[in-house]
Amino acid sequence: MAKSKKKMSPALDFNTQWRYKPAPENSDHIQIQKAYDLFINNEFIPPVNADYFPTINPATGKKIADIAQAENIDIDKAVVAASKALKAWQKIGAVERGKYLFRIARLIQERAREFAVIESLDGGKPIRESKNIDIPLAAAHFFYHAGWADKLQYAFPNQTPKPVGVAAQIIPWNFPLLMAAWKIAPALATGNTVVLKPAETTPLTALKLAELIRESGLPSGVVNIVTGDGSAGAALVDHPMVNKIAFTGSTEVGKIIQRKLAGSAKKYTLELGGKGANIILEDAAIDQAVEGIINGIYFNQGHVCCAGSRLFVQESVAELVVRKLKDRMETLVVGDPLDKNTDIGAINSASQLRTIKKYIKKGIKDGAELYQSKCAIPGGKGYWCRPSLFTNVSQAHTIVQEEIFGPVLTLQTFRTLEEVLNKANNTFYGLSAGVWTDKGAKIFTMTRGLRAGVVWANTYNKFDPASPFGGYKESGIGREGGLHGLAGYLKF
Amino acid sequence: MTEGKSGSKISEGQTNGRGGVDSGQNRLSVAKTYKIFIGGNFPRTESGRYLPLVLSDGTVVNICNSSRKDLRDAVVAARKAQDSWSSRSAYNRSQILYRIAELLEGRKSQFVEELVKLNVTASHAKKEVLKAIDTIVYYAGWCDKYIQVFSSVNPVSGSYFNFSIPEPTGIVGLLCDEDGGLVELVSDLLPIITGGNTAVVHVPIELATIAIDLAEVIQTSDVPGGVINMLPGVRAELLPHFGSHLDINSVIYAGRNAEEFLQLQSLGADHVLRIVDRRPAQRRELGPYQIMDTQEIKTTWHPVGK
Numbered sequence: 001m002a003k004s005k006k007k008m009s010p011a012l013d014f015n016t017q018w019r020y021k022p023a024p025e026n027s028d029h030i031q032i033q034k035a036y037d038l039f040i041n042n043e044f045i046p047p048v049n050a051d052y053f054p055t056i057n058p059a060t061g062k063k064i065a066d067i068a069q070a071e072n073i074d075i076d077k078a079v080v081a082a083s084k085a086l087k088a089w090q091k092i093g094a095v096e097r098g099k100y101l102f103r104i105a106r107l108i109q110e111r112a113r114e115f116a117v118i119e120s121l122d123g124g125k126p127i128r129e130s131k132n133i134d135i136p137l138a139a140a141h142f143f144y145h146a147g148w149a150d151k152l153q154y155a156f157p158n159q160t161p162k163p164v165g166v167a168a169q170i171i172p173w174n175f176p177l178l179m180a181a182w183k184i185a186p187a188l189a190t191g192n193t194v195v196l197k198p199a200e201t202t203p204l205t206a207l208k209l210a211e212l213i214r215e216s217g218l219p220s221g222v223v224n225i226v227t228g229d230g231s232a233g234a235a236l237v238d239h240p241m242v243n244k245i246a247f248t249g250s251t252e253v254g255k256i257i258q259r260k261l262a263g264s265a266k267k268y269t270l271e272l273g274g275k276g277a278n279i280i281l282e283d284a285a286i287d288q289a290v291e292g293i294i295n296g297i298y299f300n301q302g303h304v305c306c307a308g309s310r311l312f313v314q315e316s317v318a319e320l321v322v323r324k325l326k327d328r329m330e331t332l333v334v335g336d337p338l339d340k341n342t343d344i345g346a347i348n349s350a351s352q353l354r355t356i357k358k359y360i361k362k363g364i365k366d367g368a369e370l371y372q373s374k375c376a377i378p379g380g381k382g383y384w385c386r387p388s389l390f391t392n393v394s395q396a397h398t399i400v401q402e403e404i405f406g407p408v409l410t411l412q413t414f415r416t417l418e419e420v421l422n423k424a425n426n427t428f429y430g431l432s433a434g435v436w437t438d439k440g441a442k443i444f445t446m447t448r449g450l451r452a453g454v455v456w457a458n459t460y461n462k463f464d465p466a467s468p469f470g471g472y473k474e475s476g477i478g479r480e481g482g483l484h485g486l487a488g489y490l491k492f
Numbered sequence: 493m494t495e496g497k498s499g500s501k502i503s504e505g506q507t508n509g510r511g512g513v514d515s516g517q518n519r520l521s522v523a524k525t526y527k528i529f530i531g532g533n534f535p536r537t538e539s540g541r542y543l544p545l546v547l548s549d550g551t552v553v554n555i556c557n558s559s560r561k562d563l564r565d566a567v568v569a570a571r572k573a574q575d576s577w578s579s580r581s582a583y584n585r586s587q588i589l590y591r592i593a594e595l596l597e598g599r600k601s602q603f604v605e606e607l608v609k610l611n612v613t614a615s616h617a618k619k620e621v622l623k624a625i626d627t628i629v630y631y632a633g634w635c636d637k638y639i640q641v642f643s644s645v646n647p648v649s650g651s652y653f654n655f656s657i658p659e660p661t662g663i664v665g666l667l668c669d670e671d672g673g674l675v676e677l678v679s680d681l682l683p684i685i686t687g688g689n690t691a692v693v694h695v696p697i698e699l700a701t702i703a704i705d706l707a708e709v710i711q712t713s714d715v716p717g718g719v720i721n722m723l724p725g726v727r728a729e730l731l732p733h734f735g736s737h738l739d740i741n742s743v744i745y746a747g748r749n750a751e752e753f754l755q756l757q758s759l760g761a762d763h764v765l766r767i768v769d770r771r772p773a774q775r776r777e778l779g780p781y782q783i784m785d786t787q788e789i790k791t792t793w794h795p796v797g798k
Contacts, residue, residue, distance in 0.1 A: 140649065157641065158779065255761050262757030263750075270764065428763070447792045457794045464648035468656050468791050473741070474764045483644050484656060484789045492781070 020333065023340040025127045030114045032204065035066040038074055038227065039210035041081045042220035048073045053229070055203055058124035058346040059337050061381030067203050070228040075195075075235040078224040082166045082193040083241045085221030090163060090191050092219070094150035100218050101146030101188055107212050108139040108181075115177055115205055120337040122204040123176055124346030124383070125300050127338050137463060138181035141481075144465035145185035148486060152190065155483050161490040163191030164267055165243030168236045171206075172249045173199035173348050174303040174405075180206045182480060183246050184223060185465075190489040192244070195224045197236055201349045203227045234260075242266060244489065248305075251403070251429070251474050258477075269478030269488040271305070271470055273403040274431030277424035278308030278460060279446065281417075282316045284436035288458070290324045293409070296434055296460040298332060298387050301344055302407040303352070305475075306432035308460050310400060311411045312420050318413045322391065329373040329387045336378060344407060347383040356385055356406035363390050363399040368410070395426060403429070417442065421449040430472030434460040453479070526700055528556045528724060529707035531569030532717020537562050543697050543726070547609040555700040558725035560733045563692065566721035567739050570663045570690035573718030578660045578688035582636035589632035589686065591713040596625050599709060606702050607674065624678045630778060631682035638687065638780045642787075651796045658787035660688035661766060662741035665734040667727055667756075668703075669746045669772070670696035677703060680746050680770060683782035685719055689742075693722045694734065700724035728752065735759030742766035742786050 035052060037044040052066040070078075089097070108115065112135045119130040152161045167187040171179035176198060187194050198206035210225045226232060230253075237245055237260055245268040247257050254272040261268055278296045280289045296308025313321045337345035347353040364370055368390040377384045390410045393400050400410050414420040424433060434456045435446040447455045453471045456462060463469070468482035478488045527534040539559035544552050577585070596603065600621045607617035639658055646654040664684045668677055677699065684691045695703040707722045723730065727747060734743050735756045743760065745753050748771055760767050768785045776782070 159781070251764070255764060258764060259758055259761035262761060263754040272764065443794065447790075453788065453790060455790065455792045457792060459652065459793055459795050462648075462650070462652060462793050464646070464650070464654070466646040466648050467654050467793070468646070468789050470789070472661075472788050472790075477764060477766055479789050482646055482656060482791075492776075 020341040022336070024336065025117055025120070025131075025338045025340060027117045027121065027338060030117050032065055032118065036068060036203070036207045036227070038068050038070055038078065039207065039223075039225040040074075040078045041224070042214050042218070044210075047071060053200070055122055055201065056349070057121050058348055059378070059382040061383075064122060065204065067207075067227045070226040070232040070235075072235045075226060075232060075239060078195045078226045079166060079168070079236070079239045079241050081221040081224050082195050085193045085219060086163075086165060088219055089193055089222050094152070094191070097188060097191065098146045098149030100216060101142050101149065101185060103216050104213060104218070105139045105142035105146060107216055108135065108142065108209075111212065112136065112139070115208060117338065118208060119177055119205050120345065123173060123202045124337050124348050126342040126345045128340055128342070129300060133463075134175055134178045137465070138177045141178070141181040141185045141465040145189040148186075149189040149191075152486065152490070155486055156490075156492065159492045161190070161486075161492055164489055164491055165192060166241055167192045167194050167244045167246060167489060168239065168242040169194060169196045169246045170233045170236065170249065171196065171198055173202040174300060174305070176202040177205035177209060179248055180209055183248075186480070186485055187246070187489050188222065190486055192489055193222045195226060195236060195242070197226050197228065197233050200227075200229045237261070244268065246480070246488065247271065254476065267488070267491070269470070269480065270476040271478075271480060272431075272474065272476040273429060274305045274307070274471060274475050275310055275401070275403055275427050275429045276306050276308045276432040276434065276452070277310045277312055277450070278434040279312045279420055279424060279436065280314060280317065280321055281435070281437035281439075281442060282314040283438045283442075284317075284458075285438060286317060286321060286324060289436040290321065290328050292434060292436060292458070292460045293325055294328055294332070297409040298344055298407050299461050301347055301385070303348055303405055304461065305403075306454060306461065307405075308432070308434050309404060309409060310424070311409055312424060313411060313413050314420075315413045315415050322411065325389065326371060329371075329389065330375070332373060332375060332387050334375050334377055334384055334386060344387060347385050347406065350383055352405065353383040353385060356404060356408060359399055359402070359404045359406070359408060360388060363393070363397065363408075363410075366397050366399070368393045368397060368399065395423060401427065417445060421446070425449075425451045428474040431470075431475035432456070523551065523553075526553055526555050526704045526724070528558050528562060529704065529711070529720070529722040530562065530566045531572070531721065532711055534707070538565070545697055545700060547701070548611050549609055551609070553701060555697050555724050558694075558723035558730065560730070562723055562725075563730055563733050563737070566692045566723055567663060567737055569718035569721055570692050571739055573716055574662060574690050577685070577690055577716060577719045582639065585686070585688070586632050586635035588714045589628060589635060589682065592710055592715065593625050593628040593632060595709045595713045596621075596628065596706075600625065603674070603702065603705060606705055610698070610702060612673070620674050624674045627675065627678045627778065628682055631686045631783075634686050634780055634783060638783045641780060642784060646791070648793075653794050653796055654791065656789050656791040658687070658784065659790050661786045661788050662689060663739060664689045664691050664786045665737075665740045665743040666691055666693045667731060667734060667743065667745050667747055668693065668695055668699060669748060670698050670727070671748070672746065673699070674702050674706070676746065677706070679778060679782070680744055681720065684744070684786055685715075687783040687787050689786050690718060691720050692740065693720065694727055694730050695722050695724045696727060697724060731756055732759060735765065736762065738763055740765070742768060744768040744770050744785070746770040748772055
């Protein structure tokens with residue numbers, strides 16, 4: 001069968017005069033201040049050292065605003081504020097707590113456009129994604145969890161759930177507002193108060209959320225948002241009045257946090273790195289599967305912990321899949337995040353671009369074959385990376401083993417389900433996986449055999465507040481979202 | 493067995509070919525060697541080390557003092573058993589667990605006797621054995637139910653069928669409490685295997701005789717070799733290896749030493765080990781939540797379409 005396919009149609013020619021006209025999203029209506037302070041007790045207060053750092057637009061390399069760098073004293077203020085707010089917040093009653101969350105959800109929906117534009121400006125993700133995915137999902141997280149506030153006794157049979165206390169939440173730069181909502185909403189619904197630290201490179205939407213939270217009338221101190229680098233996060237983890245740590249980020253930092261928490265009574269959930277296997281069986285609908293591969297690895301520039309960064313294709317269709325995949329890669333537009341035609345925006349930061357380039361170099365050095373699309377890259381001082389595919393790789397390659405967190409895919413082939421399950425599971429990670437096949441029985445063999453917290457069958461990179469998310473093995477501890485995610489914010 | 497039942501060829505005073513059976517004072521009792529339990533077998537520790545345990549009747553038992561190598565062997569055996577144990581039907585696992593209870597019920601007088609030798613009063617020992625049996629029956633009944641109770645179909649926005657189910661985390665290390673008894677051992681062990689995990693259990697020397705007796709019951713009750721492994725020894729010595737072994741997915745700490753627990757947590761952080769705090773203050777009423785302590789939630793998506 002493979003032989004007859006040898007004479008496939010010639011590769012598609014994308015080098016034509018048919019270019020997309022620029023379709024930039026209007027950014028006139030957004031309001032960004034020159035500098036942002038720390039949000040503590042519903043007020044923006046300057047950091048004690050009056051120290052600020054710039055947040056950069058990764059598409060231009062230009063500064064957008066100055067952001068406060070929180071010191072230990074500032075972190076202490078925020079935690080004390082959250083701790084003082086606990087009593088009143090719990091006294092207010094579950095019904096009222098839920099109503100605040102509903103209100104916040106609505107306010108996000110009302111200002112969705114502004115949030116989307118700022119998200120793309122600050123983080124580099126395509127406006128199409130921030131508008132259609134990040135911001136609506138952030139609102140959905142508040143809306144979903146709002147309803148849980150007064151129904152928790154139904155979630156845990158025969159138990160009396162109680163709030164943990166002050167939740168310290170540290171989030172990454174890949175889904176800034178979505179991660180903030182993903183963390184704050186369940187914490188508040190379960191009666192906790194929050195100190196949130198957004199990532200250093202993407203603090204803007206969280207600070208806009210702070211404005212919105214103040215506007216919502218949420219009692220002061222219930223949500224505090226502090227900005228800064230890793231030292232601020234460390235101070236937060238160490239603070240004795242913190243009762244729970246919720247961390248999303250790299251496995252490396254997750255381990256440091258877990259070690260720091262040894263001997264303490266603090267509860268923790270860790271949502272860490274991944275190296276997701278995306279598996280194409282020979283009976284899959286190939287065109288759909290190719291879309292799934294693209295969405296799996298190039299969504300959000302590959303800055304996704306659950307990205308399908310390891311592609312496994314069954315040998316009999318490998319040639320066809322590679323051809324179609326390369327064709328599809330050629331159609332991807334790398335460009336201005338604010339342009340609606342853009343598929344792949346800017347890499348989040350200069351340092352992340354360096355990391356990605358280091359891995360690409362390492363892949364080549366190890367003997368893998370690199371294919372990059374030939375698309376144009378915007379000029380200027382932005383951070384860009386073409387969609388990349390490595391073939392001729394083996395399990396032992398660094399680019400197969402380590403999380404790259406960029407638009408870099410590795411491809412391996414296999415013959416049997418058993419073989420691919422072994423290869424897919426042969427990693428310290430266990431966050432996500434994908435499988436593409438038309439056979440129901442095979443889907444269940446695969447989804448059951450894959451050691452990963454989220455398994456997408458005939459789809460990839462789908463998220464929902466009702467759907468629990470989290471990893472096996474070194475991809476983390478605990479779940480976030482859905483009924484199961486509530487447990488991380490409760491004691492019994 | 494030998495007391496004058498019809499059909500029994502041997503009765504008191506009668507010869508059996510090699511001399512008389514003496515049930516009187518001259519008879520030398522047969523002492524039992526307590527070894528370790530790995531992969532369904534009872535080997536001696538590879539280290540050749542032993543620790544003496546003095547029983548209340550004055551007997552001294554040489555308990556195998558398990559080594560790091562024994563732990564590694566036990567983990568290999570547990571990993572081998574993991575797939576087939578977790579992929580058995582829940583009904584089948586349930587019957588196997590119930591079988592443990594059946595066999596223990598048949599040997600309860602022996603267990604009472606053994607507990608008495610560990611300085612437990614006779615009346616308390618009896619209660620303890622009965623409670624242990626009932627605990628096993630309790631968890632046998634959970635095998636095919638906890639998944640229903642803790643699974644969910646998630647109403648996601650979009651045309652997808654999405655569900656979450658618990659799955660065993662894998663190999664679970666259990667560090668028992670030296671001041672606990674048979675009931676604590678069974679209450680900590682059963683939820684692990686109910687949930688489809690395999691177990692590597694460190695047994696304090698103080699509990700070694702009763703734990704190895706239990707291992708004999710387990711071995712003869714259709715529990716596949718390797719699903720439960722028991723290593724008597726010194727906890728402080730083995731704990732670092734439980735904490736740092738990369739193929740142990742979760743460790744339950746049931747001791748009461750804060751420093752040990754801290755050490756376990758620090759070592760476990762190197763590989764994001766799931767550590768379950770089962771120190772006395774954290775003990776909860778028996779229930780399915782102990783099963784969930786060593787489960788992972790897996791969420792599966794599939795499009796709904798035409």
